[in-house]
Amino acid sequence: MTEADEEKVEVVVVGAGLAGLSAAYVLAQAGVDTVVVERGDYPGAKNVTGGRIYMHPLRHYLPDLWDDAPLERHVTRETITMMAEGASTAITLDNDKFREEPYHSYTILRSNFDRWFGDKVAEAGGFVLPKYRADDVLVEDGRVVGIVMGEEDEIRADVVVAADGVLSLIAEKAGLRQAQQPKHFAVSAKEVIELPAKSIEERFNLGPGEGAAQLYFGTLTKGMLGGGFIYTNQDSISLGLVVGIESLMEREPKIEVHEILEDFKARPEIRNLVADGEIVEYSAHAIPEGGINAMPKLYSDGIVVIGEAAGLGLNMLITVRGMEFAVASGVMAAEAILKAREKGDYSADSLAHYEELLKDSFALQDLETFRHVLGFMENPRLFNFYPQAVCDIFTELMWIDEKPKPKISTTVIREGVGKFLNWSTIKDGLGMLRI
Amino acid sequence: MNVETKLGLDVFKIDKDAHIIIDQEICRSCEDKFCLYVCPGKLYSVNRETEEMEVECSGCLECGTCRIACIHGALDWNYARGGFGIQYRFG
Numbered sequence A: 001m002t003e004a005d006e007e008k009v010e011v012v013v014v015g016a017g018l019a020g021l022s023a024a025y026v027l028a029q030a031g032v033d034t035v036v037v038e039r040g041d042y043p044g045a046k047n048v049t050g051g052r053i054y055m056h057p058l059r060h061y062l063p064d065l066w067d068d069a070p071l072e073r074h075v076t077r078e079t080i081t082m083m084a085e086g087a088s089t090a091i092t093l094d095n096d097k098f099r100e101e102p103y104h105s106y107t108i109l110r111s112n113f114d115r116w117f118g119d120k121v122a123e124a125g126g127f128v129l130p131k132y133r134a135d136d137v138l139v140e141d142g143r144v145v146g147i148v149m150g151e152e153d154e155i156r157a158d159v160v161v162a163a164d165g166v167l168s169l170i171a172e173k174a175g176l177r178q179a180q181q182p183k184h185f186a187v188s189a190k191e192v193i194e195l196p197a198k199s200i201e202e203r204f205n206l207g208p209g210e211g212a213a214q215l216y217f218g219t220l221t222k223g224m225l226g227g228g229f230i231y232t233n234q235d236s237i238s239l240g241l242v243v244g245i246e247s248l249m250e251r252e253p254k255i256e257v258h259e260i261l262e263d264f265k266a267r268p269e270i271r272n273l274v275a276d277g278e279i280v281e282y283s284a285h286a287i288p289e290g291g292i293n294a295m296p297k298l299y300s301d302g303i304v305v306i307g308e309a310a311g312l313g314l315n316m317l318i319t320v321r322g323m324e325f326a327v328a329s330g331v332m333a334a335e336a337i338l339k340a341r342e343k344g345d346y347s348a349d350s351l352a353h354y355e356e357l358l359k360d361s362f363a364l365q366d367l368e369t370f371r372h373v374l375g376f377m378e379n380p381r382l383f384n385f386y387p388q389a390v391c392d393i394f395t396e397l398m399w400i401d402e403k404p405k406p407k408i409s410t411t412v413i414r415e416g417v418g419k420f421l422n423w424s425t426i427k428d429g430l431g432m433l434r435i
Numbered sequence B: 001m002n003v004e005t006k007l008g009l010d011v012f013k014i015d016k017d018a019h020i021i022i023d024q025e026i027c028r029s030c031e032d033k034f035c036l037y038v039c040p041g042k043l044y045s046v047n048r049e050t051e052e053m054e055v056e057c058s059g060c061l062e063c064g065t066c067r068i069a070c071i072h073g074a075l076d077w078n079y080a081r082g083g084f085g086i087q088y089r090f091g
Ligand SMILES: Cc1cc2nc3c(=O)[nH]c(=O)nc-3n(C[C@H](O)[C@H](O)[C@H](O)COP(=O)(O)OP(=O)(O)OC[C@H]3O[C@@H](n4cnc5c(N)ncnc54)[C@H](O)[C@@H]3O)c2cc1C
Pocket: A014, A015, A016, A017, A018, A019, A020, A037, A038, A039, A040, A043, A044, A045, A046, A047, A048, A049, A050, A051, A052, A053, A054, A132, A133, A134, A135, A163, A164, A165, A166, A169, A170, A188, A189, A190, A240, A285, A286, A287, A306, A307, A308, A309, A312, A313, A320, A321, A322, A323, A324, A326, B079
């Protein structure tokens, strides 16, 4: 064997996130010689999510895998809160369906989860190589034939799977995606706050093991595109804030992300939920917001791009979705690679099957369906005017003082017509029909 | 709690080499200075003596926001070297 042969594997996956590990799991199970390269000390060491993971797509794409997964709480209460200045209006959904097994969604902490998933890949026969950062792709005769790590190391492979997350420097190096534009990304800052399970259950009105998902939008982002979130874990709370990078760059006067997070936490609605909790970690991560309009090329000779590296993510104001796309795209890429392997042909034509599979799945179809969401969310009225108007009307209804009160219908009609019937709001209503 | 204290709660493995290199030439003529306020770790600052832009890589959360926001191309940005940088315990 020559030295080059020794260094060669069938598939090298860059990134041990959900996408990369899903692809590697399917490939390893099928007996494909697979290496996952991960820059962190362990899978999950670099990964941040909100977060909540939807289980039905996961069970569909990787059945039987999740029984012993380190999930936090199954979500039984969904709350959306519109925040105005000094007031907020919340809507909560409790549905018995959320208490039926198999559960619909769970809260999750990625460092635990991805580590567990990495072990599953190893059990299936895949090799996870932590503490290695891929720096470039190896290209010969115009096709990708492996990766370069540092000055000396390289791994040759039939196929490279770029699963390196939202910034995907590997897809960029391979010429599959352009440099990032601020309008296509948001930044999030998040805290994990420890609290005893009992306090969490009392404060959020939950049974043992049950969890809450709470999304906030309105004045908390100070006119900028974005929102806040709270997810209850077993013994901690994930609390964070997301803002569009472009709106942050353009805002006057300037404000910093961590200041917005502190202001959000200082609100009484939030303060009381996390009182006496101990912050144990502060994290930040970018989120793709460009949707289908900002997707890179998904494959080329000897390479496929999956998960957030492929721009597969949706921020729909009330939900951030990415993890089920990561898993699904990983599985589909693995299926396409298995098919290519049968033919012994890893050319772009052969790997194009991956895109076909994606197109037939919820992943690309959902991105297509929600194509106009970003445009809709760029409307500042969504973050200032509407939450304020709703809170004002509600306050008017609830406020009792020594003056005689008008009839409820009068209040609602007067306030409602005054606030909601004008050209801007009608335009917004029409815009909403497109999303 | 201020952001420096928050970063103090995280686990960092500090490399001797910086993983973000700043082209001072470009920064000098940049009026936007986006990097100064988009960074969630508040890691950018202007050195009072040299007036150069500096970034404190040892507290970097590797979020990539500065890379995206610096539309002037002053940053030669990379993740921390394998096995270095932020190591989240919760994520
Ligand atoms: C604050 C926040 C809240 C979110 N909330 C939700 C939510 O509630 N629900 C949901 O479904 N999604 C949510 N998302 C999105 C979701 O987290 C992502 O879509 C998902 O993690 C993407 O998975 P991935 O495997 O593609 O990428 P990642 O999980 O980012 O994995 C990429 C991996 O590649 C590694 N890597 C990168 N470059 C290299 C390199 N050069 N060499 C070696 N390794 C490398 C990284 O270390 C990492 O392990 C949220 C995201 C954020 C930031």
